[in-house]
Amino acid sequence: MYYIFEVIAKEGHSIDEYAISWLEASALIQRSPGAQGTRLHRKIGDDRRALAIATWDSKASRDAASLMGGEEVKAIIESQADIVTVQFVGEFEAPAWEVLPNRG
Numbered sequence: 001m002y003y004i005f006e007v008i009a010k011e012g013h014s015i016d017e018y019a020i021s022w023l024e025a026s027a028l029i030q031r032s033p034g035a036q037g038t039r040l041h042r043k044i045g046d047d048r049r050a051l052a053i054a055t056w057d058s059k060a061s062r063d064a065a066s067l068m069g070g071e072e073v074k075a076i077i078e079s080q081a082d083i084v085t086v087q088f089v090g091e092f093e094a095p096a097w098e099v100l101p102n103r104g
Contacts, residue, residue, distance in 0.1 A: 001056050004089040007040075009048040013083045015040075022052070025076040029054070032068065034061025051089075059091060 007022075009015050019040060026038040036055040043049035056062040 001059050001062065001094060002092040003054040003056065003062055004092065005052050006087045006089055007050045007052055008085050008087070010083060010085065014047050015042055015050045015084075016047070018050070018080055018084045021076050021080050025073050026054075028070070028073050028076075029065060032061070032065035034058060035065065062091070 007015065007018055009018060022038075022040055029035060030038065034057040036057060038052065038054045041051045041053070043051065054062070056065075
């Protein structure tokens with residue numbers, strides 16, 4: 001499953017500033033059972049916006065990690081409140097349909 005949110009840097013800040021803390025928090029979160037990686041996608045033409053996508057083996061694993069996130073992750077996230085706003089996009093299942101290029 002995919003946990004997706006948009007990050008918007010406040011005026012005078014950039015996603016690069018946020019990315020430092022995002023990497024730190026993500027490294028801690030990825031120690032959780034079921035974690036399958038995170039990605040931060042910069043919006044083309046806008047250095048103040050990014051889309052964050054965390055991949056999990058299941059919603060239950062992601063929910064459990066949220067509950068166990070710990071004070072360290074919470075403190076990292078809270079430290080970014082003056083730099084960015086975070087807008088939750090949603091939780092999505094792994095693709096039910098997929099078309100990939102034939103590289104054969």
